[in-house]
Amino acid sequence: MKVELTIPSGLHEITLQQYQEYVKQTEKFADNEEMMKLCAISCFCRVPLQYVRLMKKTDVDSIHDAIAGYFKEKPSMQPIIEIGGKRFGFIPELQSMSYGEYLDLDANFKDWATFHNAMAVMYRPTKTIKKQTYEIEDYEGSATYSDVMLHVTMDVVFGASLFFYHLGKDLLNALADFLEIESKSLRTLAKQHNSENVGEHISQSMSSLREILQSLMLLQKSHYLSVSPI
Numbered sequence: 001m002k003v004e005l006t007i008p009s010g011l012h013e014i015t016l017q018q019y020q021e022y023v024k025q026t027e028k029f030a031d032n033e034e035m036m037k038l039c040a041i042s043c044f045c046r047v048p049l050q051y052v053r054l055m056k057k058t059d060v061d062s063i064h065d066a067i068a069g070y071f072k073e074k075p076s077m078q079p080i081i082e083i084g085g086k087r088f089g090f091i092p093e094l095q096s097m098s099y100g101e102y103l104d105l106d107a108n109f110k111d112w113a114t115f116h117n118a119m120a121v122m123y124r125p126t127k128t129i130k131k132q133t134y135e136i137e138d139y140e141g142s143a144t145y146s147d148v149m150l151h152v153t154m155d156v157v158f159g160a161s162l163f164f165y166h167l168g169k170d171l172l173n174a175l176a177d178f179l180e181i182e183s184k185s186l187r188t189l190a191k192q193h194n195s196e197n198v199g200e201h202i203s204q205s206m207s208s209l210r211e212i213l214q215s216l217m218l219l220q221k222s223h224y225l226s227v228s229p230i
Contacts (some may be wrong), residue, residue: 005045007063011070011155016116018043019154023112025049037064075155077163080134081123083151088123089136090160104142109164115157117142119149122160 008014022043029035041063042049052060079090091097097105101121108117124136124145 005047014154017150075159077159087126089126089134116149117146120145
């Protein structure tokens with residue numbers, strides 16, 4: 001039987017929804033490399049699995065190797081993207097992120113099944129674009145554009161993910177250094193003044209910084225960072 005399929009030419013032709021379907025299908029074939037190959041071709045070339053099984057093994061291997069190569073790329077974060085003719089901008093000022101945005105991002109960043117919700121936090125429709133600056137819509141919850149983000153392409157997804165990963169690494173290193181300096185400084189101050197208040201301040205500072213570190217470490221250990229995609 002002749003099977004016709006369209007092979008993507010890069011991550012820019014693979015959507016997040018396709019990748020989510022691939023992850024879902026391969027959960028039950030984690031120890032079966034050949035079935036994972038078939039699932040990759042089925043999901044990314046949009047062909048029913050039963051038809052992929054009828055293809056020649058040499059064709060399956062060749063197509064899979066081509067697709068697998070795309071997932072070794074490390075695309076850059078794209079500040080402005082377009083989905084369905086509508087422009088979306090990446091959060092321009094991360095330091096101004098609201099607590100609600102942070103909570104929604106943290107809750108959805110760790111699982112591919114909910115990653116479209118995380119993308120809806122990171123990217124929102126642009127209101128104005130002037131040269132290198134732009135404004136995005138106010139945040140009203142990830143559900144507002146989560147369905148739209150199912151159609152975002154994987155070059156955008158990996159670019160944004162790697163951006164947060166490297167940002168997290170930098171923050172972890174900076175916070176670890178600060179934690180050590182702050183701890184030594186406050187302990188010296190406490191010894192000089194024999195103050196219980198200073199000691200209490202040390203405990204509060206240490207506790208607060210540990211919470212931040214733990215949150216960032218969880219982001220670093222997300223599925224897409226620890227598991228080979230294809």
